[in-house]
Amino acid sequence: MNIGTASDKSGLPPKTIRYYEDIGLLKPGRAENGYRDYSMSDVHKLRFLQRSRGLGFSVEECRQLLALYEDKERASADVKAIAQSKFGEIERKILELRELQHTLQHLVAHCHGDQRPDCPILETISGRN
Structure with missing residues (x-):
């Protein structure tokens, strides 16, 4: 899907989506024509980032949380430590x-x-x- 559709499905503006790509939080595929090609997995990550930011997590904290989310062997203690720090x-x-x-x-x-x-x-x- 193109960035407009990804924007509609995620609720994030295209500018934010491009920013997340620029800083390496999102790596969409490319279509044959060279345009970005967002998957539903990318949209899910965008929603994850939107909710994380909505909870007050910084971009770097979101990066850590996203990495933990994608790591199926993560320790929940690592996630909890980030959340407790933000809570404090x-x-x-x-x-x-x-x-x-x-x-x-x-x-x-x-x-x-x-x-x-x-x-x-x-x-x-x-x-x-």
């Missing part, structure tokens, strides 16, 4: 976002939001508080 990273980001939320909530609560020029939000951002 997400937990740290959530904590950082909660801290930011708390700080902004405090600043918004203390800003008068009227015609006065003084504003604790700007004072904090400028480092003058």
Whole structure:
């Protein structure tokens, strides 16, 4: 199938599919005319990559996961280690976002939001508080 059909079946834009090919995540065959010829296996890999990226895995982590997926003698411990690492990273980001939320909530609560020029939000951002 051509890239348009692979795009429709995978839900990924052609540009992303070409990018994945350029970085070696996908290696479609070539038709006699030299055009890319995507198989259902390629579409399945594209869906795998799309879901992996949707879970927050980096391109390199997706590369590792895809290699493990294709390795029928893999140890599930290897997959779990990658997922646990990502889970920890997400937990740290959530904590950082909660801290930011708390700080902004405090600043918004203390800003008068009227015609006065003084504003604790700007004072904090400028480092003058």
